[in-house]
Structures are given as C-alpha cells and as structure tokens.
Amino acid sequence: MTSTNRVLIFAGGDIIPDFKEHIQEGDYIIGADYGAYFLIEHGIIPDTAIGDFDSITPQHLEELKKICPEVIAVDAIDKDLTDAELAFDIALNRQPDQIIMFGVLGSRLDHSMANIQMMLRALQHQIASSIWDTTNYITLTGSTAVVEKRNFDYVSLLPLTPEVTGITLEGFLYKLENASLRMGQSLGISNKLVQNEGTIQIESGLLLIIQSKD
Missing domain, CATH: 3.40.50.10240 (Thiamin pyrophosphokinase, catalytic domain)
Incomplete structure (x- = not known):
C-alpha cells in the first residue's frame, strides 16, 4: 500500500x-x-x-x-x-x-x-x-480526533493548555459532553473505548490523547 x-x-x-x-x-x-x-x-x-x-x-x-x-x-x-x-x-x-x-x-x-x-x-x-x-500511543488535537483501539487498554485525556473546553466523547465507556478539563485535574485519566474506535471533539484548547497499557 x-x-x-x-x-x-x-x-x-x-x-x-x-x-x-x-x-x-x-x-x-x-x-x-x-x-x-x-x-x-x-x-x-x-x-x-x-x-x-x-x-x-x-x-x-x-x-x-x-x-x-x-x-x-x-x-x-x-x-x-x-x-x-x-x-x-x-x-x-x-x-x-x-x-x-x-x-x-x-x-x-x-x-x-x-x-x-x-x-x-x-x-x-x-x-x-x-x-x-x-506501552503508549500519543497524539494531540485542537479540534476533532478519531481514536482507534490499537491494542491499547486505556485512553487518557490531558490538557496541553491551561484549559480545554467543550469536550465531547463518543464510543467511550465514560462519556463526557461539553465538559472542560484544566491542568492538574485527573478527570480524563483511564477511560476505555467500547468500540473499535471513538471520537473526541473539543471547542478550545489543546488536548493530549494518550493510549496506554500496563
């Protein structure tokens, strides 16, 4: 290919x-x-x-x-x-x-x-x-990202800016809708996909997407 x-x-x-x-x-x-x-x-x-x-x-x-x-x-x-x-x-x-x-x-x-x-x-x-x-696959988004499972167990979301707003997740075990994450918060740690892929949308800020396994 x-x-x-x-x-x-x-x-x-x-x-x-x-x-x-x-x-x-x-x-x-x-x-x-x-x-x-x-x-x-x-x-x-x-x-x-x-x-x-x-x-x-x-x-x-x-x-x-x-x-x-x-x-x-x-x-x-x-x-x-x-x-x-x-x-x-x-x-x-x-x-x-x-x-x-x-x-x-x-x-x-x-x-x-x-x-x-x-x-x-x-x-x-x-x-x-x-x-x-x-044990890790890391990407960065400022808008919309499609997350594939890639044989990783967890998906964690960490702000790379002081705040990330308007976070909406589809295809994840723990759902978020129009949520905000600030640096220093652990709300986005250790989520899981319930399908082979999920979608992350944000309105402002920059969000690290860290897929990981033990």
Whole structure:
C-alpha cells in the first residue's frame, strides 16, 4: 500500500518490536543519534541520520556515513537542540501530512516531555503527529480526533493548555459532553473505548490523547 506523505523519526529510546510493520512505501525515515544505527542494525537504511552521535562508537558512525544517503553530525556541546528536535526540524521542513516518532520516550522524563511538547509545533503547521512506544500511543488535537483501539487498554485525556473546553466523547465507556478539563485535574485519566474506535471533539484548547497499557 502506498503511503501518504509521512516522515518517521527513530530516536534512541523505547522502540516497539514490530516497528517494521508500520513503515510504508514512500515514508521518509530519519534516524536521530542511536536511532539511526538501530535502524541499520535491523536492515533499514534511514534517508537522513542526524545527531551528535555520542551514544554510538566512532566505528558505528563511519558505518552510518558509508550507508546512509545523508549524515548530519553536530557538536555534542555546541548545540541548542536535542537530537530528537534536530530530526523533528528536518521533518517539519519536508511539510508532510504526518510525523510519527518512535524511540522518543524513555527514562529521561525531561527528554520525554520535551518530545511530547514538540507535537504542538506540528499542529501549528497543520501536520498530524504521534508518538509510539511499547506501552503508549500519543497524539494531540485542537479540534476533532478519531481514536482507534490499537491494542491499547486505556485512553487518557490531558490538557496541553491551561484549559480545554467543550469536550465531547463518543464510543467511550465514560462519556463526557461539553465538559472542560484544566491542568492538574485527573478527570480524563483511564477511560476505555467500547468500540473499535471513538471520537473526541473539543471547542478550545489543546488536548493530549494518550493510549496506554500496563
């Protein structure tokens, strides 16, 4: 099946075991730091590899340079952006329909939160984005979103703005109609789909949709 115009980013965090099943013909693939070497270890050549490459050996970097069409190495100290954001900037510049990020969540909460917040920049460019790891699938909406079950047990809603208003849910166990969520409230945690998909509508604000499983 031919894909729409998509960019896939692979970083050095938790990457789902079946990631190859989510790569479609025509996808532009970016490897950020160790994510680039992870890809070639699994038989995938990224279109671009970028980062300071402090998490791989100099020999691995030379291997990347021989195989990848484009390798952008930056100084580990003299840089303002994380490797994931450097990759994200390349993705935005390609003006895709969708950006999917793998390996951008992990034990570093600061990096994980920064990577989640990057989805705001995609939304500002009218680009759909998502983050996928073994136990989470994260998207962001400012209007209407269709949520597919995707083998996840829970769906949690968290405001990315101080308040999200006019939240209406269809196809969920716990229903909301014209509800509001404010930062610091847990009302939107651990809902469940009662069908294979549900719909979320909001009137104002930005809402994180986090599908998860234990």
